[in-house]
Amino acid sequence: MSNSDGTGAPGNFIGPDVPFPGAESSVSSVGEESSFSPSDKVESNFRQGLRVFARNKLALISVYVLGLLVIACFIVPIFWRTNQTSLLQQIGVPQNQPPSLHHLLGTDVNGFDELGRILYGGKYSLTLGFLAGLITIVVGTLYGMISGFFGGIVDTIMMRLLDAMLSIPNLFLIIALVAVFGKSTPFLIIVIGMTGWFLTARLIRSDALVIKNLEYSQASLAMGASKLHVIRRHVFVNSMGNIVTVGTFSVADAIQLLSALGFLGLGIQLPATDWGTMLNEGTQELWNGYWWEVFPVSILFIVVIVCINFIGDAMRDIFEVRLRDR
Amino acid sequence: MENLQVQFKMRTGNAIAVDNFSLTVESGQCVGIVGESGCGKSTTGFAIMQLLAGNGFITDGRIVFDGTDLATLSEKDMQDVRGNKIALIPQDPLTSLNPTTKIGRQVGEGYKIHRGASDEEATKRVLEVLEMVEMPRPKERLNQYPFELSGGLRQRVMIAMGLVCAPSLLIADEPTTALDVTIQEQILDIFDSLRKELAMSVILITHDMGVIAGRTDNVVVMYAGRKAEENTTEKLFATMRHPYTQALLASVPSIDASKGATLRSIAGLPPDLSKEIMACRFAPRCQYATAKCHNEDPPATVDKDGSEYACFYPVNGPAGLDEVKVEIRERTVSTKEILRITSLTKEFPIRSGPLRRKTGKVHAVSGVSFAVYEGETFGLVGESGCGKTTTGRMIVGLEHPNSGEIIFEDRDVTSMKGRATRALQRDRQMMFQDPYSSLNPRMKVGDIIREPLAIQKVGTHQEQVQQVARLMTAVGLDPASAQRHPHEFSGGQRQRIGLARALALNPKLVVADEPVSALDVSIQAQILNLMKELQQDLGVSFVMVSHDLAVVNYMADRIGVMYLGEIVEVGDSESVFRRPAHPYTQGLLNAVPLPDPKEAKNRKGIKIEGELPSSANPPSGCRFRTRCPRAQEVCAEVAPPMQSFGPVHEAACYFPLVTPVSVGATKAVRKSTKKSTGEV
Known part of the structure; x- marks a missing residue:
């Protein structure tokens, strides 16, 4: 949500009483005493939000698709068992088999069932992406909010520090860290999370800068409220839209980054795997014509990223109070 | 312009923003269009220019300009007309210029x-214009x-841009709304x-009856997309026929108005234009409305004065005092x-450079002294940036x-910090200007x-909720709407919410910063x-x-x-407005547009020229001297002291417009001003 919109821009997007976008004076409302009958039911915030979300059909489809994928990755393997953990058991199993009734998507270079492998790798990709994204958003929000709200010298120091960190290419930093400290899964999550929050912090900072100077924050201060109260009650709540939206996108980013690491051979290690690592292995076999080791996993990967982005878009609308029905 | 109809396609159906609207502008004439916001004034202007927003269409009527119907012109032909023969001056000069292009190029384009x-x-x-x-x-x-x-x-610059091709028609859409009165006067x-x-024609679109009164030949009053009334300016103000015109004029606070009177206001709000209206559009808000008004649409009528109006029961002239509910309120101050x-x-501080070093400072307030008494209203006026x-x-x-x-309730609150101030905040509250940004959009009104x-942790949650209900009733809001969000309220209602919030703690002092400047009259x-x-x-x-003012x-x-x-003049409002001593006060008063065509045209006296100097580098001596018609050398040397012009009336000027009480007394007053400005 953009705050400049909230400060009295005339263009309400819906609502029958404002049929002249940008045409009248800065007062968009037309008059007084629009009557509410007390019997009008007031919906909870949450339900109103859901309604706005549901208006976005693409996002709704995305939720279903992602939901199906999560079920497939986390629950289906419980019922449909394939060996994904023991390399020893794979000795003697034919490798790089094309899709057949027995192996719906063929087998890979180690003879693992490709479909089972995708589900197994998806579990890692999604979990790691989600956790890393969570770290990104928590750290970024805290950092940005402190910097923006307190301003002055605090802001200057924090932002210059951020600039310094931003000047190091992300992937390069991660590769260096992984090379030094190893490739354990929790470490990967932390590294990806801790290197992804810089831009988030900037965005949230600019939000905080604007909101703390808006009149409602000032009014709160004039009532004798503490800074913490203003941050919690006004700044945080009103940048929620951006926080959630950026949060969704950073999950997508983290999944992508993890895949990039996997593709470079620095991701999850055998016998575990993730989609990036699978792509890395698959592309090496692509020249032999083993397409089933590349395309299914890359298509799924694209689908997940696109879905998350659609959902992020719709999330932004949830927090745009003015988009709600009157 | 004949029978113009503009529709906007909306999700909920089509809204008819302008309906059956006719207007004639002769060459060299200045026609004013006036009305509340949302009544279709600007839409009319944009329709003439064929610059309606993407979902707006002209569905009926003709716009004939110099013999051609603009509504039928192709986009390409229209481009020849825009800026060339008809120019539009938009409302907000701050956002209407491209910030990255030099003035010369922009105007010359x-x-x-x-x-x-x-x-x-x-x-x-460009130089010429x-x-x-x-x-x-x-x-x-x-x-x-x-x-x-x-x-x-x-x-x-915006006006110069409009003039550069010497158009024969200029459409000015609220050209002075964003400006100070002194500057407004200059622009007008x-x-x-x-x-x-x-010999250019001008269509002046504004919500300000005062601006219309002094500057136009003809006035069209618009209401809900229709023409409510049209006449020559003088006749319209003297013998208006439509109740809407009458009510609109009655709600303008005038600088001559008597204190005790309650201002007339128009209850309700303009109708929803996306629904078809089969009655008089003003009827729900009209005090003269009868059953006929609620059932039939009044046709346009022309009377012998040349007034064209749409009303079954026309009024005659402005609302007399007897019609206004006069309440002389004896207030005990x-x-x-x-x-x-x-x-x-x-x-x-002005900071610049990479290290944000102090390179100068803006003197926002320099040496202001005054007192406020219990139960009174102290007005602080001046141009923006003062x-x-x-x-x-x-x-x-x-x-x-x-x-x-700052002594508040006998305590020095200037340097107080932390816990002590928090308790004090109960007694002093602020009401804000912008009804949109002053309420957190994500919180419920309650x-x-x-x-x-x-x-301030006053009472239990239950008691607080009850207090909220009482406050909402007090400011005229339905307590049942406490569960709603601010965006569901209109500008005026939001300002009521702001007032309720400021009064919640039962404060002794409320600072109201431009509480109504964002609202319709x-x-x-x-x-x-x-x-x-x-x-x-x-x-x-x-x-x-x-x-x-x-x-x-x-x-x-x-x-x-x-x-x-600096405070240049302070006193009871009667003295300050009737017998101003400082030339600046007089200039400000003269710049206020009067909603009376005769007086507005005959006004003389001090006009403030030029712009407010930079407060980073204020003029020496009297700060007003650079714009003052009475300034002499002494004004540049030493700042004038406060002189007394009455029991509670003081001003700082060497050459005041009225004689000070006594020259001998001045010095004594000067000493006493330091500790007691404006004391009785």
């Missing part, structure tokens, strides 16, 4: 496009960027002289001081003064009003009346910060006039 002029020819023409709009130092401006100019100068004067020189501020100063808002913010503790004292109670009146009423009931003191005159018992961070 249209000339090059329409006349195929070379760069040199264009520059020559900049001189026409009385731009100071036009040559320098060519190479300046918009951000280097003030709002008034930018509006001049330019319109007037240009119209005479160039005690002599107990609630607030005294002494030589308050606030400076903001430091009145900063003063208000310091009073409520949102800003810390660099020096000086929670917004309850916030001060929660912060008809709604302004409601809020001002409400504030007066509540003051009567609660005995709260107001410090009213406003640039609108008429509003301050209506509200305030005493008035302080600020100029560039």
